[in-house]
Amino acid sequence: MDDRTSNEKSRRNFLKKATRAGAAGIAGALGLNVAAPHVLPEKMVFGPNRSFWARELPPPNAPLEKDLDVDVAIIGGGFTGLSAAYYLRKTEPNRSVAVLEAHRCGNGASARNGAMMLNMTEDRFLQWSGEPELDQRIYALTLDNIQRLQALSAETGIDADIEQNGALQVFNTKSDKEKGTEFIAKIRPYGLPFEYWDQAKVSQAIGTTAYEGALFDPGSGQLHPGKLVALFKRAAQLAGAQIFEGTVIAHVEEGEQLRLTTADGRRVLAKAVILATNAFTSKLNYLRRAVAPFFDYVGITAPLSDAKLAATGWGKRIPFNDSRTEVFYLGQTKDRRIHVGGGLADYEFNKGVEDPSRAETRYQGLRRELRRIYPMLESEPLEVCWSGAVDMSLDQTPSVGQIGKHGNVYYAIGFSGHGVNLTSVFGRILADLVGAKESEWQWLPYLNRLPTYMPNEPFRWLGVQFATEYYRFTESL
Numbered sequence: 089m090d091d092r093t094s095n096e097k098s099r100r101n102f103l104k105k106a107t108r109a110g111a112a113g114i115a116g117a118l119g120l121n122v123a124a125p126h127v128l129p130e131k132m133v134f135g136p137n138r139s140f141w142a143r144e145l146p147p148p149n150a151p152l153e154k155d156l157d158v159d160v161a162i163i164g165g166g167f168t169g170l171s172a173a174y175y176l177r178k179t180e181p182n183r184s185v186a187v188l189e190a191h192r193c194g195n196g197a198s199a200r201n202g203a204m205m206l207n208m209t210e211d212r213f214l215q216w217s218g219e220p221e222l223d224q225r226i227y228a229l230t231l232d233n234i235q236r237l238q239a240l241s242a243e244t245g246i247d248a249d250i251e252q253n254g255a256l257q258v259f260n261t262k263s264d265k266e267k268g269t270e271f272i273a274k275i276r277p278y279g280l281p282f283e284y285w286d287q288a289k290v291s292q293a294i295g296t297t298a299y300e301g302a303l304f305d306p307g308s309g310q311l312h313p314g315k316l317v318a319l320f321k322r323a324a325q326l327a328g329a330q331i332f333e334g335t336v337i338a339h340v341e342e343g344e345q346l347r348l349t350t351a352d353g354r355r356v357l358a359k360a361v362i363l364a365t366n367a368f369t370s371k372l373n374y375l376r377r378a379v380a381p382f383f384d385y386v387g388i389t390a391p392l393s394d395a396k397l398a399a400t401g402w403g404k405r406i407p408f409n410d411s412r413t414e415v416f417y418l419g420q421t422k423d424r425r426i427h428v429g430g431g432l433a434d435y436e437f438n439k440g441v442e443d444p445s446r447a448e449t450r451y452q453g454l455r456r457e458l459r460r461i462y463p464m465l466e467s468e469p470l471e472v473c474w475s476g477a478v479d480m481s482l483d484q485t486p487s488v489g490q491i492g493k494h495g496n497v498y499y500a501i502g503f504s505g506h507g508v509n510l511t512s513v514f515g516r517i518l519a520d521l522v523g524a525k526e527s528e529w530q531w532l533p534y535l536n537r538l539p540t541y542m543p544n545e546p547f548r549w550l551g552v553q554f555a556t557e558y559y560r561f562t563e564s565l
């Protein structure tokens with residue numbers, strides 16, 4: 089055998105081996121991706137809510153103490169679950185509805201957030217989507233929901249501090265500012281009410297020159313998240329829904345009639361189930377592909393004296409969020425506190441439970457950002473700090489729809505940090521879907537369309553590490 093023949097042979101052998109190794113690698117990766125949720129089940133842990141907003145949560149109801157048979161069982165007592173319960177009863181008063189909440193209503197993101205009451209959805213919020221007529225329709229839908237919240241506040245007698253003073257998306261860089269002005273130019277012919285504000289106008293409104301400019305949405309605003317949970321809980325109960333707290337659903341068995349099992353062995357039979365479980369949905373082995381739980385952090389000052397607040401130059405209570413991927417957001421409460429949230433967010437390997445050892449570093453980041461924006465608050469401590477899980481989807485799109493072998497499992501997910509207003513829009517849609525009125529919502533691009541596929545562990549964790557390092561480097565966080 090001459091040298092050339094033997095070289096060709098070994099090259100062919102190498103290619104064969106490399107192809108086999110590559111195929112084995114892909115098969116292994118696919119296998120790992122499929123096996124991961126079974127090999128690495130998530131823990132059913134729900135940490136207590138220590139946020140400032142939680143002080144206004146209503147006292148918890150008793151847990152479920154005997155087996156239950158209902159038309160609709162809703163898992164999760166946040167904005168989504170409570171609003172769905174309200175609308176289900178309101179639209180069909182004969183239907184029996186029970187909300188089953190693991191800890192306490194408002195224990196999740198609903199009473200831990202940044203209090204910004206925003207229009208649109210995260211994937212379209214002040215971004216050029218190329219579908220302006222659809223944007224108009226979504227904007228009108230979310231704007232209408234704010235009116236519904238105000239009406240419900242009057243109906244229940246719970247004032248949730250809803251203020252529609254508008255909201256700003258402020259720009260950290262000149263290039264973001266250019267994108268903002270381009271967006272306004274494109275959107276103008278379609279009559280959406282967004283405005284571009286230059287640095288001087290931004291500074292006049294919120295007192296800081298830390299930003300290059302901003303987009304202003306006059307239809308947005310803020311509210312008190314804990315009080316909004318109280319409002320929806322009361323509305324749902326007045327409408328006749330039962331609410332059980334301290335009741336963890338450990339398992340859902342599908343069938344024409346679904347069988348839910350609580351962590352302490354009670355059984356709930358239901359014709360339909362709504363997963364209003366947000367960032368915790370994968371703990372029940374549903375929709376793991378759609379979202380990943382990211383832990384975000386918030387801190388709030390004590391009430392500021394009139395002089396201190398005046399020194400910030402932040403006059404009217406207009407909340408704002410910045411243009412970074414790991415966004416910072418700030419607001420001012422009616423009792424003159426300033427809250428700041430966001431910055432570095434954390435994803436924990438397969439846990440859906442945060443790592444408390446990171447919290448202090450993240451709170452320091454919030455203090456630094458507050459000082460950067462308002463140097464006069466240099467010595468102002470954050471009186472309360474907390475964290476919360478955001479159900480982040482890859483493309484920041486939400487989704488609402490119907491799944492399951494028998495088509496009787498409903499869900500709303502993927503709010504991606506943009507759910508204060510949107511959740512109760514989806515709560516209403518869920519009630520319509522359960523009532524077989526989905527035809528009204530066929531126009532909505534989020535109906536039965538899940539967000540971009542996210543792989544399981546360990547690929548998910550690796551992807552998150554890579555993406556966050558990239559953003560932190562490019563956006564100097």
Ligand SMILES: Cc1cc2nc3c(=O)[nH]c(=O)nc-3n(C[C@H](O)[C@H](O)[C@H](O)COP(=O)(O)OP(=O)(O)OC[C@H]3O[C@@H](n4cnc5c(N)ncnc54)[C@H](O)[C@@H]3O)c2cc1C
Nearest residue numbers: 164166167168190196197198201202204337366476507508
């Ligand atoms: C730090 C932070 C800041 C945010 N800031 C803003 C903002 O400024 N503006 C904005 O629009 N959006 C914001 N968001 C997003 C917004 O808060 C959420 O989109 C919204 O609250 C989601 O509501 P939900 O009812 O779907 O979920 P949640 O409020 O998370 O409720 C889910 C509930 O389900 C319960 N649960 C889960 N699994 C089970 C089970 N197996 N059995 C029983 N119960 C279960 C949980 O205990 C929880 O109470 C923020 C979120 C966070 C975390």
